[in-house]
Amino acid sequence: MAQQISIPKGTRDFGPAEMNKRNFIFKTIQSVFNKYGYSPIETPAMENLSTLMGKYGDEGDKLLFKILNSGDYTVNVKPEDFNSQNLSKITGSISEKGLKYDLTVPFARFVVQHRNEISFPFKRYQIQPVWRADKPQKGRYREFYQCDVDVIGSNSLLNEFELMQIIDDIFSELKINVTIKINNRKILSGIAEAVGEADKFMAITVAIDKIDKIGTEKVCEELRKNELSEDAVQKLIPILENKRDTSGSIEFLENMLSASETGLKGIEEIKTVFEYLNSNPLKTKVELDLSLARGLNYYTGAIFEVKANDIEIGSICGGGRYDNLTEIFGLKDISGVGVSFGADRIYDVMEQLKAFPEATAKSSDVLFVNFGKKEEAVCLKLAKTLRQNGISCEVYPEKAKLDKQFKYANNKNISYVAIIGENELNAETVTIKNMAEGKQENILFSELSGYFNSQL
Amino acid sequence: MAQQISIPKGTRDFGPAEMNKRNFIFKTIQSVFNKYGYSPIETPAMENLSTLMGKYGDEGDKLLFKILNSGDYTVNVKPEDFNSQNLSKITGSISEKGLKYDLTVPFARFVVQHRNEISFPFKRYQIQPVWRADKPQKGRYREFYQCDVDVIGSNSLLNEFELMQIIDDIFSELKINVTIKINNRKILSGIAEAVGEADKFMAITVAIDKIDKIGTEKVCEELRKNELSEDAVQKLIPILENKRDTSGSIEFLENMLSASETGLKGIEEIKTVFEYLNSNPLKTKVELDLSLARGLNYYTGAIFEVKANDIEIGSICGGGRYDNLTEIFGLKDISGVGVSFGADRIYDVMEQLKAFPEATAKSSDVLFVNFGKKEEAVCLKLAKTLRQNGISCEVYPEKAKLDKQFKYANNKNISYVAIIGENELNAETVTIKNMAEGKQENILFSELSGYFNSQL
Numbered sequence: 001m002a003q004q005i006s007i008p009k010g011t012r013d014f015g016p017a018e019m020n021k022r023n024f025i026f027k028t029i030q031s032v033f034n035k036y037g038y039s040p041i042e043t044p045a046m047e048n049l050s051t052l053m054g055k056y057g058d059e060g061d062k063l064l065f066k067i068l069n070s071g072d073y074t075v076n077v078k079p080e081d082f083n084s085q086n087l088s089k090i091t092g093s094i095s096e097k098g099l100k101y102d103l104t105v106p107f108a109r110f111v112v113q114h115r116n117e118i119s120f121p122f123k124r125y126q127i128q129p130v131w132r133a134d135k136p137q138k139g140r141y142r143e144f145y146q147c148d149v150d151v152i153g154s155n156s157l158l159n160e161f162e163l164m165q166i167i168d169d170i171f172s173e174l175k176i177n178v179t180i181k182i183n184n185r186k187i188l189s190g191i192a193e194a195v196g197e198a199d200k201f202m203a204i205t206v207a208i209d210k211i212d213k214i215g216t217e218k219v220c221e222e223l224r225k226n227e228l229s230e231d232a233v234q235k236l237i238p239i240l241e242n243k244r245d246t247s248g249s250i251e252f253l254e255n256m257l258s259a260s261e262t263g264l265k266g267i268e269e270i271k272t273v274f275e276y277l278n279s280n281p282l283k284t285k286v287e288l289d290l291s292l293a294r295g296l297n298y299y300t301g302a303i304f305e306v307k308a309n310d311i312e313i314g315s316i317c318g319g320g321r322y323d324n325l326t327e328i329f330g331l332k333d334i335s336g337v338g339v340s341f342g343a344d345r346i347y348d349v350m351e352q353l354k355a356f357p358e359a360t361a362k363s364s365d366v367l368f369v370n371f372g373k374k375e376e377a378v379c380l381k382l383a384k385t386l387r388q389n390g391i392s393c394e395v396y397p398e399k400a401k402l403d404k405q406f407k408y409a410n411n412k413n414i415s416y417v418a419i420i421g422e423n424e425l426n427a428e429t430v431t432i433k434n435m436a437e438g439k440q441e442n443i444l445f446s447e448l449s450g451y452f453n454s455q456l
Numbered sequence: 457m458a459q460q461i462s463i464p465k466g467t468r469d470f471g472p473a474e475m476n477k478r479n480f481i482f483k484t485i486q487s488v489f490n491k492y493g494y495s496p497i498e499t500p501a502m503e504n505l506s507t508l509m510g511k512y513g514d515e516g517d518k519l520l521f522k523i524l525n526s527g528d529y530t531v532n533v534k535p536e537d538f539n540s541q542n543l544s545k546i547t548g549s550i551s552e553k554g555l556k557y558d559l560t561v562p563f564a565r566f567v568v569q570h571r572n573e574i575s576f577p578f579k580r581y582q583i584q585p586v587w588r589a590d591k592p593q594k595g596r597y598r599e600f601y602q603c604d605v606d607v608i609g610s611n612s613l614l615n616e617f618e619l620m621q622i623i624d625d626i627f628s629e630l631k632i633n634v635t636i637k638i639n640n641r642k643i644l645s646g647i648a649e650a651v652g653e654a655d656k657f658m659a660i661t662v663a664i665d666k667i668d669k670i671g672t673e674k675v676c677e678e679l680r681k682n683e684l685s686e687d688a689v690q691k692l693i694p695i696l697e698n699k700r701d702t703s704g705s706i707e708f709l710e711n712m713l714s715a716s717e718t719g720l721k722g723i724e725e726i727k728t729v730f731e732y733l734n735s736n737p738l739k740t741k742v743e744l745d746l747s748l749a750r751g752l753n754y755y756t757g758a759i760f761e762v763k764a765n766d767i768e769i770g771s772i773c774g775g776g777r778y779d780n781l782t783e784i785f786g787l788k789d790i791s792g793v794g795v796s797f798g799a800d801r802i803y804d805v806m807e808q809l810k811a812f813p814e815a816t817a818k819s820s821d822v823l824f825v826n827f828g829k830k831e832e833a834v835c836l837k838l839a840k841t842l843r844q845n846g847i848s849c850e851v852y853p854e855k856a857k858l859d860k861q862f863k864y865a866n867n868k869n870i871s872y873v874a875i876i877g878e879n880e881l882n883a884e885t886v887t888i889k890n891m892a893e894g895k896q897e898n899i900l901f902s903e904l905s906g907y908f909n910s911q912l
Contacts, residue, residue: 005507005786011501012500013497013499014499015574016496035843035847035849037823037870039868045467045555046463046464046467046587048463048464065502068524070519070521072541074541077538085528087529095524119864121864129501143501156853279833280836391491392490392491394579397610398610414493
């Protein structure tokens, strides 16, 4: 009986064409990570809710996908909780696991749980899906991949520089023209002090983070709503609208933050990072952006964001340094820094820029058409030899009309069709059709591998 | 505050060492799939419960991980259902999505949903985790990967042969000595007819499937419990204990099944597959095993199972032909055949055989030790050049005691440690220590890439 067929909203199927492009992105990212000595880890899709809850704010808790306990999960529900619709109590009774919401909290959990097996500084990357019960909308999914790279257990700012090298290499290889924006949470903290609102640091950060989307005026409104003094708001405007170059910005900050120990520490850190950059210039432009804030509250030092220069889209990579991430799981004084690459947005940018290499569209190199048992037997032997020489190929699985077999090759974007009919069989040759150019050639059986090795 | 730290039972973290080995398996499998023209697809972790329920039997329905609806999921629960603990009604009201239980049903759903975009025969592979709320035990997990390869939309037995070529190539590359066992459901069906119990075909199949685990006597007991006549049971014993070689078995079957149209069709199919094998011999031994049955009820033709010869473990790969899989989603008359590789068991076998290549244990090729700012600056430039030449390397992120840095290199299994101190700086040389052999060499800065390219 036919059923209604669909997948949960906000999730996606990936067919061969999309998979090949996505794999191109993942492989590029992975190979750069490997080149810098980062190692892969994976954590389960499910985590205990005790690991996840309370780590992403109240809103985040609501966006966790929760998994129903197995067996008779109702036994622990108290009728009074059910009758009073006490949702959080009921949920606590019927669900103890959830799908992971990001890779950061599971990573912190991993580090603490395995701290005795890990050799620090621990350089790891992790490329896995995460799940959020967000309202699905264009470009926002309920299941999506994150590609995180972090080094934990080292305070050295060389790590910050290395992550920028990684960003530089990855986007160069993907042929996306980007700008890396950098700032420092200690500078933002110093600014909060300098405008006399040290205790409103997080509110200021959250407001500033929206500058790109809502502009200076609305950010100021939000600051006033958070009960910042008008004097403080006025002092923040030059920061929000700062157009100085890096050395100009640093000079400006050194004046403004001269009384803030934290602020001066932040300036020092930024200067060190730029020293690394000056001695080892990247291909990518790097900007000190004082209005860069990042929404997440665990950052304590450098923060990064990467924007595509030629495409109107949010940041395609971002991250920063965190000093206390593992503390929530009981492991103190272990600082880390990391960035996360947004595979879906990178995919969209590359589609718009037509930046995917042609090879990602291809499936097999060669299709042998099938004219019947006698010809098939020869094709099977030739196909075996080609595969041993690293050439991917298929034998059409049954005798079928020639145009059907060619249509199959066309749909699959197969580069060459190899035809062996009566004549070819007698002459021990293959007629090769180059599908892109349309031209045909006759090649001896014995020269087939050599032919394709020179063509592909 | 410290929390209790753990992951849900039956799930696993994979650290760098395990990941590198697992990736070696996945990459080997993938590259063989690609060589035969199979394309990757992915489906979401979550499927609608309407897609999953009823596809795996009652037991399977219970083993599905179900996801709590978002928001106030209790609104649809009727108090009378809650009070009477009507579990299936309550579940239906509070959950509409589940984690996928295997890759087969989502694949069938994918084919039907995307049938207008797919060009048939559709050769796809899929390597993704699946989830089952099974009781966790040694070697059985609640989250594990499946690696499925199928061709759907072609009846040709060339596909069966091609899958055996793929199995042959994969286990040869993984250096696991295996035997491929093959049988055919039509033969089993013919046997059920021949012993006069055609209507008990599935019961016979399920019982026979257990022969390896429980032996002939217990299988017979189970057959009697299923109300097979004693005459039928006696006639089945020679099948269960058949020790004939392939041609002997075929001759035996041709006599026994001479009156069964289905049985003769099955024999015909098996003979065709063995003709392919005889003209194109595999490196792997192939056996016709009349007691091979496979538990799943959707198989309708060839069935396969792969056993490791040198290790006591269940099958490490299995599959078969199914004629009606997409029918449950409304698409009739589309036959497919596929096999699934059990990555976890393959991993265990390779660990026992010590079959993983040494390279899977390694992380970076080179570690530059860090003696301070001046030396670090030079290391950064040399590391950049090495990476451009495809050599993975790291600069230790801060000045630290030499033995600490060497310990780091040791723990990470880094092949070479590169030392640049005061003397080396002046002489523009690097002292290279080969960590496996312990020997040291002095190499000029300018010859470093060439040196490693020749060593690695």
